[in-house]
Amino acid sequence: MPETLGAAPLVTAIESLRTALESTPLDLEIGGGAESRRERTAVIGQIQDYLLPRLQRLDAPLLTVVGGSTGAGKSTLVNGLVGTTVTTAGVLRPTTRAPVLVCNPDDRDWFATDRILPGLARTTGGPAAAAADGRAGSLQLATAPEVPRGLALLDAPDVDSVVTANRELAAQLLAAADLWLFVTTAARYADAVPWELLHTAQERSTALAVVLDRVPPEAAPEVSAHLREMLARNGLGDAQLFVVPETELLGGALPVASVEPVRAWLRELGADDGRRQAVVRATLDGALDSLSARVEQIAAQTVVQLAAGNTLATQVGQAYDTAAHEVDRSLRDGSLLRGEVLNRWQEYVGTGEFMRSLEVRIGRLRDRLRAAFTGRPTPATELRDAVESGVESLVLDAADRAAERSVEGWRVHPAGKALLAAAGEGLARSSPQLRTQLAQEIRDWQGQVLALVAEEGADKRTAARVASLGVNGAGLAVMIGVFAHTGGLTGGEVAVAGGTSVAGQRLLEAVFGDQAVRTLAREARLELVSRVERLLAGEADRFAALLPPRDESAGAALRAALAQVQVARRQSAGLA
């Protein structure tokens, strides 16, 4: 009967915590984001590599992870401890590539399955095969009768190796340990990197023993005293300390005598069920205790993430709102009536085509005839093109400026800067397809204006005027009206737009004196603005799509899952 001691609710609670952690959004590169992501990976890893399997089987053998610095002699030590070569040692760094787990042949079944460390595929076939294999994500399984029953040794990669994957794997394996056998050397015992891990061990109350390896005999008293003092000062005074002198290796192996104290200590631990259980319990409790602070730190980060996401979204929103306003203002302030549109309008009016279009059918016929003879577009078509390109460049300019403002805003924000770097070039301008989309949108709008005018022409009040201009002429007049700030042409604008032709001016006054036509122009403008806003929203989406989803309840969800774990722990403690 496995010794689970009412752990089932705790297992369920911890599984829920893992699910909550997995769905916590932490993607933005804002202060503490990277650390929180690392911490999350570490907590999730520890949950599946260690906490869940250990809670399910408290009677499983004690896993001793041998960890330490590059070149500290871990592999040589492990070989010395088990009395045979199970793992490769050498002068080249880093030495340990695939981690090696060595246990008593009777305990093999505990480790051959993916019960612990499910992410690492098991390999067998000796050190040579593992070295040749050398692939990441595997765990080499070896057995040796010298290893006591109920205790396994795992030779982990270097904690400070230049190979990042090695370092990460080392941290993962140490988090899965029931007991750390920490190996350092006379040259390394004051290194910062291993001490960070020792502090972690202290914080999590992980059971710890330290091996001070490669100590020149003459330096042994001073160095070991100093290390003992450092351990005591850092709250690790209870850790067992073994000193292994620097010696010539005999055929690549340490002399038996130099590792005998460590070996004897492990043998005793293996033989004493009570002590072994105490070690397992202490480390397990420490790991469960550490969850509160670690998960709380991640929960606190969700607030920072949310705020940063909102800031970035607001910057883009404001930039594109401003762009929409700019377009709207330029449409109203008559600036489009200057330049190309005005020239084409005057040409349209001045060539008499506008007048001729009073006679709708004749006008259209002449347009076609003239176009057929000369091969060039009629002034009416040119005016429509001018309107199109005028609006087009207005919107493109505004979209370019909005993109530029968004990029400027994001560039000075750390999270924004990282998103921009990941997105690559191109965001600082409007998107390449905007011009085509815009041209299509404006043509659709022009078509819609003509349809509106035709519809309006069916109304009695405006029928006469529209009929007198023809749908085409009236439509163009409405489009011109869109660009004037009153929604119709008045006073000076009429003089400008009418050009030198008195007839043209009169006609415009007559046309825009009509309330119905002014209403039409206003409607047409609103329609144009809403089409432009839709396009600009699409432009803004290029930025919004880069932002991770913002979840306001992420922190609360994590804390609730954590609280469930605490409740379940109290329950299982009560049962025990």
Next chain:
Amino acid sequence: MTPVLTGRRAAARLAGAGLPERLQALATAADVADGRLDPDAVAAARAVTARADERLRLGVGHTLVALAGATGSGKSTLFNSLTGAELSTVGVRRPTTATAHACVWGADEAAELLDWAGVRRRHRLPAPGEADTALDGLALLDLPDHDSIEVSHRLEVDRLVELVDLLVWVLDPQKYADAAVHERYLRPLAGHAGVILVALNQVDRLGAAECAACLSDLRRLLVADGLGDVRLIATSGRTGAGIAELHEVEEEPVAGDVDGARLIALNMALNGEPRADTERYLAENFQLPDRGKLVDEVYAAIDG
């Protein structure tokens, strides 16, 4: 072979290579980029010009060379070997050296330069009145470690690494593949191979074949760091091997010193000297029974 620590010539050579014009160009570029490009990049460019202007203002009469390395790599022992005096405290307690200190060769004490670098502990060699040496104009710094639990040491290294003219990274067989040195220091220095020298110290702890394998592996890591062109030498502060690489020594090589000859051959092979040159050098300076075999072994180890 060219000794590395050649006194004032190094700084003068750097200053002579159109440096003022290039700094001016960089300053102009920073001004033009201001407000247009990444503000961090502009600030970094400005920091470089400010630092370089300040350094040039202090004159190029001295070359500031720093020995940097991990705790226990033997920087201080090497420093003492180079100065020929017990100036640095050597100990087994880690970390040993807490603040940088300097040894200045020549009549000029380089006071202003060392004030600028913020190095207060100083020594002078040779004693005033003695003859000039080939090292005249060299200001050698022994830096604290960069990887111990003493954060203040690391900050001192970070500060000085940016100021000195030449950097000698002292690595050792235990620590040569540590992330602490490759990721934090060597990779950011990619492209500066010309002002960096990497010394694999404590080679006396390795056998000849192990030493060659270790050096090849270190070379591989340096290539990955973007420092493929950097000069790499093997040294031993304890036995004095390889020190001749670092500066010109007065003593003639001992004719029958096989280990010394092997180390010199190794260094020449590592730095791409043709085999024939290495053999000639050994023939001229040593009397070895198996010179050809030794050179064969060394070149086979490096090429393999």
